[in-house]
Every structure is written in C-alpha cells, then in structure tokens.
Amino acid sequence: MTGQLPQINLEAREEFRQKAVSFGLNPDDKWIGGYVEYEWGKLKHTLDVVLDKDKVKILEFGCNIGASAVIAALCGHVVYAVDIKQKNIELANLNAAQYGVGEQIFFTLINPTDPLPYDDAFFDAIICNSVLEYVNDECLKQVLKQLDRVLKPDGKIIITGTSNRMAPKEVHKGKWFINYFPKSLGKLIYGNKKYQIGLHPFRVLRAFKGYENIDLLDNGKLYLEIKKRFGLSSLNLNILRFLKRVLRPFKISVGLLTPSFSVNLRKPK
Numbered sequence: 731m732t733g734q735l736p737q738i739n740l741e742a743r744e745e746f747r748q749k750a751v752s753f754g755l756n757p758d759d760k761w762i763g764g765y766v767e768y769e770w771g772k773l774k775h776t777l778d779v780v781l782d783k784d785k786v787k788i789l790e791f792g793c794n795i796g797a798s799a800v801i802a803a804l805c806g807h808v809v810y811a812v813d814i815k816q817k818n819i820e821l822a823n824l825n826a827a828q829y830g831v832g833e834q835i836f837f838t839l840i841n842p843t844d845p846l847p848y849d850d851a852f853f854d855a856i857i858c859n860s861v862l863e864y865v866n867d868e869c870l871k872q873v874l875k876q877l878d879r880v881l882k883p884d885g886k887i888i889i890t891g892t893s894n895r896m897a898p899k900e901v902h903k904g905k906w907f908i909n910y911f912p913k914s915l916g917k918l919i920y921g922n923k924k925y926q927i928g929l930h931p932f933r934v935l936r937a938f939k940g941y942e943n944i945d946l947l948d949n950g951k952l953y954l955e956i957k958k959r960f961g962l963s964s965l966n967l968n969i970l971r972f973l974k975r976v977l978r979p980f981k982i983s984v985g986l987l988t989p990s991f992s993v994n995l996r997k998p999k
C-alpha cells in the first residue's frame with residue numbers, strides 16, 4: 731500500500747476518542763489520535779524496505795495504543811501485538827478498528843516478567859519501535875532473550891525510534907546530559923516520574939550476538955534508502971553518507987549512533 735492512509739471508520743473513531751478521554755488522554759494529541767499518521771510517514775517506509783514484498787507474521791513488542799501494529803497490518807502483515815498496560819490494549823483495539831484492521835491484529839496483555847506467550851520461532855519479524863528504553867532494567871535481559879526465542883531463524887528484528895544512552899540530549903524528554911548522570915542523581919534532580927534515559931545500543935547488539943546487521947550490507951544502502959523515504963534533506967543525507975564511510979572500518983552502522991537509534995538485524999539461519 732502506498733500514498734494516503736485509508737479512510738477512517740467514523741463510528742470506530744468516535745469510540746476511540748471517547749475511550750481516550752475516559753482514560754484522561756487528549757484524543758487530538760499527536761501521540762494519541764495522530765500516532766498512526768506519524769508512523770505512516772516513518773515505520774511504513776522501514777517495513778517496506780526491510781521486509782521488501784514479503785507478507786509475514788510480525789510481533790509488535792510494546793504496542794502502546796497500537797500505532798505500529800496498525801501500520802504493519804495496513805502493509806498486509808499478520809500482527810501480534812503485546813503491551814503490559816490494560817488501558818493501552820483497550821485503546822489499541824479501538825485504534826485498529828478505526829483503520830479497518832481490527833481482525834488482522836491480535837492484541838495481548840502480558841506480564842513484564844513472564845515469558846512471551848508464543849512458541850519458539852513463531853515470528854518472521856519483530857518490531858521494537860520506541861520501546862526497549864522503557865523496559866524495566868531488571869527485565870531487559872530476559873525480554874531480549876524472549877525476543878530471540880520467538881523469532882524464526884533468518885527472521886528480522888527491526889529496532890527503531892529508541893532513545894540512545896550515548897546522546898547528549900535524551901530524545902523523549904529533551905533533557906541535556908541526563909544520559910550521562912548516575913541514575914540516582916538523575917532521579918534526584920528530575921524526580922522518578924520525569925526521569926527517562928536512553929538505552930545503550932551496544933547492549934542490544936550484545937543480546938543479539940551472531941545476528942547480521944543488515945544496515946551494513948551493500949555499503950549501507952538499506953539504511954540510506956529508509957532515511958531517503960523519511961524525507962530527509964539532501965544535506966542530512968550527505969552527512970549520513972559521510973558518517974557511514976567513517977564508521978565502515980569499525981563495522982558500526984550509522985543508525986546506532988543517532989540520538990534516536992535504529993538497527994535492523996537478521997537472525998542466523
């Protein structure tokens with residue numbers, strides 16, 4: 731599917747809006763009513779490029795109100811989506827109904843400390859969009875192991891929109907240098923609620939040891955193609971091209987070093 735988002739089902743939209751309001755959320759917020767549209771301009775391009783024309787079975791891990799799950803379903807994939815919050819799952823179901831893909835997505839509430847409720851090698855692909863940095867530190871190792879378990883050999887994991895611990899400015903809350911403070915100091919300054927830091931991309935890479943970084947293949951063609959489709963200016967594309975060349979001898983893809991990091995990995999066969 732290309733171009734415009736499909737027409738919204740107005741009745742389902744009203745239900746979604748009312749439910750959002752009942753949860754104390756603003757349905758006109760970019761990250762509520764506008765989330766699917768946002769990901770249509772971002773994640774859709776990543777899926778188009780990384781998954782090519784295959785129609786596959788996808789896990790959307792940490793689905794929130796379902797934006798990425800909806801995009802994957804609109805691209806024709808069968809989607810299983812999990813989150814740890816009941817309210818998110820309720821809104822996600824209504825969100826999917828708005829876009830006519832409610833039947834194509836299986837939303838499930840999970841407990842963060844339980845194994846994922848799927849067989850080994852169940853999925854062809856996994857999407858982690860802006861989620862791993864939110865996973866409780868104590869659960870993260872286990873979560874990454876579970877993602878590896880449920881992914882098929884030769885399957886792909888798409889990690890994107892993830893706040894980078896190495897960045898001087900934390901991307902979600904916009905706080906300078908908080909990524910470099912010891913946790914206790916950061917929490918003391920900002921309070922528990924406002925405290926948010928990034929995730930170290932090399933921690934993720936370590937968990938998926940043996941996987942192939944497909945952003946490095948073909949001289950980084952795939953990564954640049956995604957960025958081009960995001961609508962990056964030619965100046966920014968040239969900066970990425972330059973960084974790609976500098977990082978090539980170290981086998982580091984550019985996406986790992988951006989403030990919101992991304993990496994596309996393939997599990998060994």
Ligand SMILES: C[S@@+](CC[C@H](N)C(=O)[O-])C[C@H]1O[C@@H](n2cnc3c(N)ncnc32)[C@H](O)[C@@H]1O
Nearest residue numbers: 792793794797798813814842859860861864865
């Ligand atoms: C920014 S949202 C993710 C957005 C979503 N992936 C999308 O693209 O539309 C982060 C989500 O991660 C979920 N989350 C945090 N820890 C989790 C865990 N251990 N397992 C599953 N989801 C988790 C939160 O409940 C929240 O909904």
